Amino acid sequence: MKRQLDKFTLTALFDAEIVVIGEVPWIAGGRSIQLDYDDIEPFCDNKITWIAKKEGVTVKDFEQWLEAGGDPICVGYLNSGKPCSRKVFQVRGLPVREWVEFEGYCRKHGGET
């Protein structure tokens, strides 16, 4: 159900310089981010979509990054043709954008670990 935001109250809060903090899922717990006025509606709508867009990644990438705890995944392929899903442990806990752009291999696929 889509919540109808009370713009009058929101404007009054921001005019009074009341700071609005949003909590999003993040590796190693959550992350608190200060929201601008224009962030409120998309954040309330879907905070995952909002943070993924803010970080410049897709929702799917963001969710996979969360699940991997920021540890990069091997970009090699298995004999079956499926993507290798082993972690590449020489790098850990990458920020989401770097995680998405990371191209490294597990030991089996020629990496160091």
Ligand SMILES: [Zn+2]
């Ligand atoms: Zn691999």
